């Protein structure tokens with residue numbers, strides 16, 4: 044199994060699991076990611092993405108990439124899977140140990156929250172292989188680190204280490220490798236303590252195109268203002284204060 048799935052009530056941990064190939068993302072992994080997305084679209088839960096063997100993912104599978112044709116490129120095999128992950132209703136957390144290169148980095152860019160370890164090495168060496176980073180890097184990376192830094196990374200194919208990735212805001216925290224998953228779960232715990240619909244709507248508003256603001260927030264908030272969960276959560280707060 045190239046993708047190991049560990050499902051819980053409020054979250055799923057999906058671990059890329061081809062350590063002998065540094066978790067290179069092949070068609071089987073993409074198929075498994077689509078199947079996982081279908082489950083999470085049906086029953087929204089937080090997703091934690093990780094990699095086995097001290098590596099997140101060393102890219103798309105170059106052995107498969109080499110044989111792909113123009114028609115394959117146009118099908119956006121990895122791009123569409125990563126967009127689907129990005130659009131999952133609940134947050135996606137990438138727990139990145141070691142290499143996250145090429146398609147592996149793009150999978151991490153699709154997440155809402157990224158945390159790493161001191162061994163993190165992230166970047167897009169695609170131009171060195173004669174291709175572009177077409178599975179999200181050219182539009183997601185500028186959103187994450189700004190256009191100037193994205194251009195620097197993508198046009199040089201340079202890899203960032205953990206300190207640089209943290210300084211650039213590409214990851215929000217660095218943790219020792221043996222604490223990485225626990226920290227990812229701690230983030231998922233915080234998310235789980237909040238109202239799931241409010242979390243989903245926050246993600247939707249964050250992803251809305253600029254021209255859609257503030258109409259999207261107003262529409263989502265209008266729905267939440269009349270939700271029983273909002274009334275209960277606010278009443279609970281007010282009553283706790285009254286008792287104190």
Ligand code: COA
Pocket residue numbers: 063064065067068101102103104105106142144145146168169172
């Ligand atoms: N696609 C296919 N196979 C890959 C791969 C990839 N992206 N990355 C690593 N592998 C395979 C290697 O071919 C090797 O296979 P083998 O044992 O059958 O020869 C195995 O994984 C181990 O790789 P190796 O290079 O020996 O590991 P390492 O720990 O010395 O180096 C990396 C790790 C990540 C630095 C190195 O594997 C690498 O540069 N990978 C390619 C990165 C890349 O260009 N990614 C962008 C793709 S779009």
